[in-house]
Amino acid sequence: MADSILAFLDRGLLGAAWWQIVAWTLAATHVTIVAVTLYLHRCQAHRALDLHPAVAHFFRFWLWLTTGMVTRQWAAVHRKHHARCETGEDPHSPVRWGLRKVLLQGTELYRAEAANPDTVRRYGHGTPDDWIERRLYSRHSTLGVYIVLVLDVALFGAIGLAMFGVQMLWIPVFAAGVVNGLGHARGYRNFECPDASTNIVPWGILIGGEELHNNHHTYPSSARLSVKWYELDIGWTYIRLLALLRLATVRRLAPRPSFAPVRPAIDLQTLQAVIAHRYDLMAQYARSLRRVCAEEAHRLAVLERPEGLLLESARRWLHRDAARWTEHQKARLGEVLAASERLRRLVEMRRELSAVWERSNLSREQLLAHLQQWCQRAEASGIRALQDLSLRLRSYA
Numbered sequence: 055m056a057d058s059i060l061a062f063l064d065r066g067l068l069g070a071a072w073w074q075i076v077a078w079t080l081a082a083t084h085v086t087i088v089a090v091t092l093y094l095h096r097c098q099a100h101r102a103l104d105l106h107p108a109v110a111h112f113f114r115f116w117l118w119l120t121t122g123m124v125t126r127q128w129a130a131v132h133r134k135h136h137a138r139c140e141t142g143e144d145p146h147s148p149v150r151w152g153l154r155k156v157l158l159q160g161t162e163l164y165r166a167e168a169a170n171p172d173t174v175r176r177y178g179h180g181t182p183d184d185w186i187e188r189r190l191y192s193r194h195s196t197l198g199v200y201i202v203l204v205l206d207v208a209l210f211g212a213i214g215l216a217m218f219g220v221q222m223l224w225i226p227v228f229a230a231g232v233v234n235g236l237g238h239a240r241g242y243r244n245f246e247c248p249d250a251s252t253n254i255v256p257w258g259i260l261i262g263g264e265e266l267h268n269n270h271h272t273y274p275s276s277a278r279l280s281v282k283w284y285e286l287d288i289g290w291t292y293i294r295l296l297a298l299l300r301l302a303t304v305r306r307l308a309p310r311p312s313f314a315p316v317r318p319a320i321d322l323q324t325l326q327a328v329i330a331h332r333y334d335l336m337a338q339y340a341r342s343l344r345r346v347c348a349e350e351a352h353r354l355a356v357l358e359r360p361e362g363l364l365l366e367s368a369r370r371w372l373h374r375d376a377a378r379w380t381e382h383q384k385a386r387l388g389e390v391l392a393a394s395e396r397l398r399r400l401v402e403m404r405r406e407l408s409a410v411w412e413r414s415n416l417s418r419e420q421l422l423a424h425l426q427q428w429c430q431r432a433e434a435s436g437i438r439a440l441q442d443l444s445l446r447l448r449s450y451a
Contacts, residue, residue, distance in 0.1 A: 066207070066208060066209050066210040066211035066213075066214060067208055067209050068209050068210060070209075070210055075210055075213055075217065078210075078217070079217045079220050079221065082120070082221055083220065083221055083224040084262075085116060086116065086117070086120045086121065086221070086224060086225060087224070087225075087228070087229075087260075087261060087262040088113075088262055088289065088292055089113040089116050089117050089120075090117070090121075090225060090229060090262065090264075091261070091262035091263055091264055091289040092105070092113065092262075092289055092292060092293065092296075092302075093105065093110060093113035093114065093117070093125075094113075094117065094123070094125065094128045094129065094132075095132065095264070096277050096289070096293075097110065098125055098128070098129045098180075098181055099128070099129040099132045099133055100274055100275050101180070101275065101305060101306075102275050102276055102277035102304070102305055102306050103277040103293060103302055103303060103304050103305055104302065104303040104305060105296070105301065105302050106296075106300070106301040106302065108301075109296065109301050109302065114182065114187075114191065115191075115198075118190075118191045118195070118197075118198040119198035119199070119201060119202050120198070120199070120202060120221055120222075121199070121222075121225050122195045122196045122198060122199045123195070123225075124168070124191065124192050124195050125181045125182055125187070125191070126174060126178040126181040126182070126183075126192070127168035127174055127178065128168070129177070129178055129180075129181050130168070130173050130174045130176070130177035130178035131145050131146075131164055131167045131168055131173065131177075133177040133178075134167065134173050134176075134177045135147070135234075136271070136274055137177070139248075139249040139251075139271070140238070140249045140250055145163060145164065145166075145167035145173075146160055146163040146164060146167070146230070146234045147234075147238055147249075147250075148234075148235050148238050148239045148250075149238065149250055151163065153235055153236075153239045156230075156231065156234050156235035156238075157231045157232070157235040157236070158231070160226060160229075160230030160231040160234050160235060161226040161230045161231075163230070163234075164230050199222070202218060202221065203215075203218050206218045206221075228260065228261050229261065229264065232254070232261065233254075233261060233264045233265070233267060236252075236254050237251060237252060237254055237264075237265075237267035237268075238250045238251055238252065238267070239252070240252060240254065241253050241254045241255070241267070241268070242256075242268075243268045244268055244269060244272070244281055244282060244337060245268060245269070245272040245333045245336070245337050246333075246336055246337070246340055246373075246374060246375040246378070247268065247271050247272040247333065247375075248375070248377065249271055250378065251267045251268045251270070251271035251272075252267060252268050253265065253266045253267060253268045253269060253285075254266075254267065256282070256284055256285045256286070257285070257286040258279060258280065258285070258286060258287045258288055258289065259286065259288050262288055262289040263279045263280070263286075263287035263288055263289035263290060264279070264289075266279040266280055266281075266285055266287055269281045269285070269308070272308070272333050273308035273309075273333075275306045276306055276307050276308035277290070277293055277304045277305065277306060277307060278290040278293075278304075278307055278308065281308060309330055309331060311331045311334045311450060312450075312451040313446075313449045313450065313451055314449060314450075314451040315449065316445055316448045316449045317448045317449070319426075320422065320425050320426045320429055320448065321422070322418060322422060324425070324447075324448060324450065325410075325418065325421060325422050325425055327450035327451060328410065328411075328425065328447055328450055329410065329411050330450075331450050332408075332410075332411050335407075335443070335446065335447060335450075336375075336404075336407075336408070338443060338446060339400075339404055339407070339443060340373040340374070341373070342400065342439040342442070342443060343372055343373040343397075343400055343401070343404070343439075344369055344372075344373045345439070346394075346396055346397060346400060346437075346439050347365055347368055347369040347372055347373070347394075347397060348366075348369050350365050350393070350394040350396060350397060351363075351365035351366040351368075351369060354393065354394075359393075361389075361393035361394075364386070364389060364390060364393060365390060365393060365394065365397070368383075368386070368390045368397075371383050372390065372397070372401070376405070387401075396437055396439075399435060399437055399440065400437070400439060400440065403428065403431070403432060403435075403440060406424075406428055407428055409424065410424060410425050410428075425447075428444075429444045429447065429448065432444040
């Protein structure tokens, strides 16, 4: 009898080899990540796609088993994060809480906000509220986790405890910690959106595409998180596969800039195109600023002017949105702009251009006149970067 118990604890019912245990653990955690990014995030929180009811319910059941997360609570916390991003009400921004706390205690931050009834009431609308959700998934949210614990030990033996630990830590570490933490502190940015979001790496595999966090915050309602040709969003690959099987329907995608011959005059159609492609336009503007800053730094260095070192340093931050400049950088701005007339004009006109979509109190006619004047001044400035930006603006389709 004792030998049978020891054998059971050693191998479990399946008697699986070590590689089978590793393969199952990785497969199970990957399905959990896919369920989070496709079902909770893109489908429920942002309505970027619709999933077939059978697929949606499978993901809901799987998340109940492997995470204990309630759909309404998750969607509410995530929507509040977008609505109050980087403010004192953001549930889990490192700008508010600090990177260390979000990395190590991201789950605690999520649970605290999920327990806030006002957050769930205000931001949790439109999520499942059927009989099984009310009677099982929400009411007994931790029951599924205990079922997985029992199954892991029964099927794989004592090693099932380690498997269970990995499964339970996967989402808190990678989603609650890495995405919510590093995704607002480290990485690269394709777009200068109003918050501090970053793309952690250009290949979104480990966390189902969530690594492309700056792209997501720029276009939150897009079902595809990759934007550049070199970026990989594995979640989008699964969506395409489900769509081919008629198990998913994509509702929204990030706008890809398209171009027509340069319009001789700015009209309302141009205004609408510019507003639709504003993030692409400002990304081009940022690249122009970096290039001009480098050219001006080199010019001053050749002349052996000390301002060359100042502009070389400014090249690392001047292209960013002004809201993301540090206090030290803001203090140095006057010196930087005094060293280069070209940079001064570029920075001032970027501020004026962004007013086209930031001034909600102006009529379309007033915004149109503002854009027309901006283009006239850009093309008459004699600054090649501004002239090129004006031509790009007038060619958006």
